[in-house]
Amino acid sequence: xxxxxxxxxxxxxxxxxxxxxIFPYLFWLSxxxxxxxxxxxxxxxxxxxxxxxxxxxxxxxxxxxxxxQSLYMMIAVASFIFLIWKVKLAAYVVKSVSLIGASITFLAxxxxxxxxxxxxxxxxxxxxxxxxxxxxxxxxxGLISLHNSFNNLDKADKFISVLALVGFINIPIIKMxxxxxxxxxxxxxxxxxxxxxxxxxxxxxxxICIFSFxxxxxxxxxxxxxxxxxxxxxxxxxxxSI
Amino acid sequence: xxxxxxxxxNNIGFSINNTKLFKNINFEAKKGESIHIxxxxxxxxxxxxxxxxxxxxSSNGEIIIDEEISKVMVGHSNALxxxxxxxxxxxxxxxxxxxxxxIFLESLNLKNKLELKIGNLSFGQRxxxxxxxxxxxxxxxxxxDEPCVGLDAKTQTYLIEFLxxxxxxxxxxxxxxxxxxxxxxxxxxx
Amino acid sequence: xxxxxxIELFKLFKKIRSWLGPVLIFxxxxxxxxxxxxxxxxxxxxxxxxxxxxxxxxxxxxxxEDIFLEDYLDGTMDQYIVNNISLPLIVFIKIFVYWLLIGxxxxxxxxxxxxxxxxxxxxSLLIGVISLVVNYIYFAVFxxxxxxxxxxxxxxxxxxxxxxxxxxxxxxxxxxxxLEYALNFYSYIILLLGVLSIIITIIPFLISFILKAHxx
Numbered sequence: 168x169x170x171x172x173x174x175x176x177x178x179x180x181x182x183x184x185x186x187x188x189i190f191p192y193l194f195w196l197s198x199x200x201x202x203x204x205x206x207x208x209x210x211x212x213x214x215x216x217x218x219x220x221x222x223x224x225x226x227x228x229x230x231x232x233x234x235x236q237s238l239y240m241m242i243a244v245a246s247f248i249f250l251i252w253k254v255k256l257a258a259y260v261v262k263s264v265s266l267i268g269a270s271i272t273f274l275a276x277x278x279x280x281x282x283x284x285x286x287x288x289x290x291x292x293x294x295x296x297x298x299x300x301x302x303x304x305x306x307x308x309g310l311i312s313l314h315n316s317f318n319n320l321d322k323a324d325k326f327i328s329v330l331a332l333v334g335f336i337n338i339p340i341i342k343m344x345x346x347x348x349x350x351x352x353x354x355x356x357x358x359x360x361x362x363x364x365x366x367x368x369x370x371x372x373x374x375i376c377i378f379s380f381x382x383x384x385x386x387x388x389x390x391x392x393x394x395x396x397x398x399x400x401x402x403x404x405x406x407x408s409i
Numbered sequence: 410x411x412x413x414x415x416x417x418x419n420n421i422g423f424s425i426n427n428t429k430l431f432k433n434i435n436f437e438a439k440k441g442e443s444i445h446i447x448x449x450x451x452x453x454x455x456x457x458x459x460x461x462x463x464x465x466x467s468s469n470g471e472i473i474i475d476e477e478i479s480k481v482m483v484g485h486s487n488a489l490x491x492x493x494x495x496x497x498x499x500x501x502x503x504x505x506x507x508x509x510x511x512i513f514l515e516s517l518n519l520k521n522k523l524e525l526k527i528g529n530l531s532f533g534q535r536x537x538x539x540x541x542x543x544x545x546x547x548x549x550x551x552x553x554d555e556p557c558v559g560l561d562a563k564t565q566t567y568l569i570e571f572l573x574x575x576x577x578x579x580x581x582x583x584x585x586x587x588x589x590x591x592x593x594x595x596x597x598x599x
Numbered sequence: 600x601x602x603x604x605x606i607e608l609f610k611l612f613k614k615i616r617s618w619l620g621p622v623l624i625f626x627x628x629x630x631x632x633x634x635x636x637x638x639x640x641x642x643x644x645x646x647x648x649x650x651x652x653x654x655x656x657x658x659x660x661x662x663x664e665d666i667f668l669e670d671y672l673d674g675t676m677d678q679y680i681v682n683n684i685s686l687p688l689i690v691f692i693k694i695f696v697y698w699l700l701i702g703x704x705x706x707x708x709x710x711x712x713x714x715x716x717x718x719x720x721x722x723s724l725l726i727g728v729i730s731l732v733v734n735y736i737y738f739a740v741f742x743x744x745x746x747x748x749x750x751x752x753x754x755x756x757x758x759x760x761x762x763x764x765x766x767x768x769x770x771x772x773x774x775x776x777x778l779e780y781a782l783n784f785y786s787y788i789i790l791l792l793g794v795l796s797i798i799i800t801i802i803p804f805l806i807s808f809i810l811k812a813h814x815x
Contacts, residue, residue: 302762309759316751320426325812326747329805330759333743337763344766347773402427462681465815482681486674492614501606552681 177254179396180405186389193389197382204375212369224282226373230380231275232300237381238268238388239303242310243335246328256392258324259399261331262314263391269307271384276300295346302341306334320399413439415478415550415581416461420470423456430456431599434470440549443572443582443592448599454585455485457599458554461583479548483556487539491528495519495538498527502542513544516567533559544571551575553584600688607689607696618700621662625705628654629712647716648726648775652768655705655730656737660757662701663741666693667810671749676810686807694738694802702734722778725788729774732791733767739802740764746809767794 208226242261249257279297280290291297310327317323400406415438422432430453438444446454459465461472462482489498499510514520517537527535536559543551551572557565569590572582576592584590611618632650667690670676679689710727717723744760770787777784 302765305759305762309756312755313747313759316748316755322812322815326809329809330747330756333763333805340766341762344769348769399427459677459814462677464677464680479683480681482677484674484677486672486677488674488678490610490673490675493610497609497613501609 177252177256179256179259179400180403182256183393183396186393190386190389193382194386197379197386200375200379201383204372204379208369208372208376212372222282222286224278226376228275228278228282229373230377231271231278233377234381234384235268235272235275235300235303238264238271238384239306239335239338241388242268242331246331246335249324249328250332255324255399256396258328259392259395260388261310261327262324263395264388265307265310265314265327265331267384267388267391269304269311272300272304272307276304295342295348298345299338299342303338306338309334415440415442415475416583417473418461418470419473421457421460421467421472422469423453423460423465424468432469434597434599436595436597438581438583438595440579440581441576443576443584443594445590445592445594445596446583446585446599447596448585452599454599455554458482458484458552458583458585462552478550480550480552481542481546481548482552482554483539483543484554487527487535489527489535489539492526494524494526495530496523498538499541510541510545513541517541517564533561533564536560537564540568549580551580551582551584553582553586555586556584557586557588557590600692603684603689604692604696607692608699611696611700617662617665618697621658621701622704622708624661625654625658626708628658629708644716648771651709651712651726651730652733652771655709655734656764656768658705659701659734659737660741660761661754663697663738663745663757664754665745666697666742667746667749667806671810671813676814680811680814686810687803690742690806690810691799691803694735694742697742698735698738702738703731705734706731725778725784729771729788729791732788732795733771736767736791736795736798737764739798743802743806743809746806746813749810749813767791 205226209223212223214220242264245257245260245264248254249261276297279300283289283292310331313330314323314327317326397406417437418434420432421434423430424432431448434457436444446457448454456465460467461474462480463472490501493501511520514523517540519534519537522530522534527538530538540556543553543556556568560568565588569592572590572592576582582592582594584594629651632647636646667676670679679686706727709730710723713723713726714720740760740763741757744757745754747756747759748754770790774784774787774791776782777787
């Protein structure tokens with residue numbers, strides 16, 4: 168019985184219609200709560216003792232990097248499902264999410280850079296977290312470019328799944344080694360975000376922003392997967408009846 | 410009781426990017442039989458031959474093949490190294506010695522080309538060189554993809570005579586060719 | 600297997616520019632390095648090791664450019680499958696042969712250059728040995744990258760695999776520091792050997808899966 172549920176869930180047709188229903192709610196709810204979080208954070212949260220007002224970019228930076236990492240997690244799980252159980256929908260997930268993931272990681276890097284200027288006086292720092300994010304960005308780019316270099320889409324799906332999984336195994340390794348490396352170098356003079364020690368008044372808007380941003384991104388992901396489904400299965404009857 | 414069965418294709422279909430190339434292909438081959446795959450350009454003959462050889466996998470259906478059958482295949486690409494001489498390529502194939510191939514080299518007019526690099530041979534000569542592995546084969550199944558392309562009339566006749574002898578020895582041949590090779594084959598249309 | 604090894608070795612050996620080229624490029628990089636720095640030995644020694652490791656890395660990355668491409672294009676790979684030759688075995692032998700003809704000379708040259716620069720026999724020997732180990736890892740990883748973008752024949756995926764070897768570079772840096780301050784460097788050697796053993800076993804199967812998917 169579980170298998171039947173699973174198989175039903177894996178059909179692109181079901182996914183399309185279910186996400187068509189979910190999308191408006193998810194999208195508008197996320198936008199509204201994101202607005203609330205941002206306004207609260209930017210206008211009403213207290214001024215930081217050390218960094219002044221410039222810390223407020225955290226409300227964009229942290230949600231972006233959290234989303235970037237979650238999306239890669241999603242890609243890794245989908246790749247695994249695709250390679251083991253050959254569910255086509257999982258391949259669509261990998262393909263569409265990689266582009267979104269790349270843009271979000273780029274956003275995280277840029278916002279981190281902008282934050283760096285008033286806090287450290289520099290656009291870039293070679294510490295553990297930043298370097299790992301940069302590598303994550305390169306991985307996303309690799310996935311996109313690999314998929315685009317193929318004419319035969321079934322082959323392309325297999326290959327990005329393999330690359331995504333290899334990259335996924337590599338991410339903890341890179342994190343560990345860059346941590347190891349940056350203890351040799353000068354550590355960052357101010358740590359990026361230390362959640363436990365952050366003040367409650369700043370934490371609430373931050374959490375709201377993180378989760379609503381994630382919701383927004385998931386809504387966009389659903390749309391992208393729907394688009395992919397339309398593109399790939401355009402010969403099927405159920406699409407032509409829409 | 411001898412087992413005559415060599416190969417069977419059950420409901421083979423192949424599609425790329427969700428568009429079907431061919432479907433519902435069924436045939437069976439026994440020892441001493443030959444099968445001629447026919448179809449227009451782009452109908453998927455090469456793909457079907459590659460599926461039979463085990464290089465590609467079909468989108469649906471299956472090939473049932475006797476486990477102990479050894480195959481030899483000559484496709485569109487030559488499997489010869491451009492920067493090595495003909496002699497080195499033959500030696501590298503590992504399965505036969507220069508002496509064994511002497512008769513064939515004579516008939517194919519390649520004997521004096523042994524020390525030439527493959528890159529310096531003409532198209533037809535390369536094709537003849539790639540067919541050497543068919544002449545020297547001790548496999549049960551021979552798969553040929555348009556073997557007569559680029560061959561002159563004399564070599565074509567020589568090849569067809571050779572294949573007829575192989576059929577009499579009990580080997581199976583599956584091939585595609587726009588030229589009628591007069592081998593009394595079962596025809597499969599794509 | 601011995602026959603296959605001899606065949607692949609012969610094939611690569613005959614293709615002189617494929618293996619001699621990278622070795623010469625590596626030599627050129629190391630020889631050109633002193634020219635880029637104001638000549639005083641202390642300046643040279645500071646980044647010498649980095650140039651050594653990076654030179655080896657880049658050379659190997661470019662030298663694996665057509666490790667599988669040639670066989671894929673001229674039909675030899677089809678023949679491997681038709682003749683029921685185990686594809687992981689072929690992949691392993693190919694990587695091994697490339698390592699033998701390119702990686703080992705680079706390792707020996709690293710030993711010689713380290714000797715010239717530091718005049719310390721023992722540490723140069725260690726550097727040579729580590730270079731041999733690390734080169735194999737590079738070959739394996741970049742062959743994996745090359746196999747992914749086989750149809751386009753470009754360096755695209757090899758570049759994408761560059762982040763995968765960054766931890767190796769970091770380990771090498773730590774190793775050099777440990778050497779210089781005479782700390783316990785054996786742990787790094789063991790670490791790299793461990794990585795090597797994992798890579799030797801997994802990569803052939805991974806690559807043959809990808810190659811089969813390409814041929815489909």
